[in-house]
Amino acid sequence: MKILLTNDDGFFAPGIKAMAKALIKENHEVIMVAPEFENSGKSHSITLTEKLNFNKVKIKGIDCPCYSVSGTPADSVRAALHVFGHDYFDYCFSGVNLGYNAGMDILYSGTVSAAVxxxxxxxxxxxxxAEYARDQTQFKAAAKIAIDVFNKLHDKTDRVEVLNINVPKLSYEEVKGIKVCRVGGSVMDQYKAEETENGLALSLTMRKPSSDIDKSDRLYLEKGYATVTPLIYDLNNMEEIEKLSKFF
Incomplete structure (x- = not known):
């Protein structure tokens, strides 16, 4: 398959290198197109008023064409499809990201937004x-599990969708299994406030404790499972459209 590989940590990040090596080992034709700089938390933003630089880069140990984009993760996907053609790629991988994109964090994730x-x-x-663990983050294990999921599920859907995968900080052999589940958990919304001359400086620190939804991604991750959550890009609430239409 022809695979577009991207991320939000930047083309130089260890996670995307691990994913590239895993895909190449599976004999896929990989083209990496990723942000020039780290873009964590940029969600689905795109560049509107500035030019995007699309440059070929060399990454030691990675045997596939690699390009950097001076924009966001979503920009990288858009640029790749423009340069190579909208029908060139068969599939897109985004990651491996440094840190979970589980629960409501997916709303802010550049990694997930690139896939979307x-x-x-x-x-x-x-x-x-992959769960954040400083220099012990299990990128290789996460990439291998992503390949397992891809091989089992990539041709099992008749809708265009994202499979959002999270993997705990365990070796491949230590992961208890793979659970297909729903999104759960609270939003990261706790700030540390410091007074400044003109007001306050707010630093994002953590999330409120929450009782996770049963059979959710965060719950299974805590128990040592890798999780798969199907996400569908569709902003239409058809049930509500039909309901509200009756008033007009």
């Missing part, structure tokens, strides 16, 4: 994230 952007253009995709 591929969906906008009709391309199925997988977003992959």
């Amino acid at each position: 952007e591929a969906n906008v253009f009709g391309l199925n995709s997988i977003a992959v994230s």
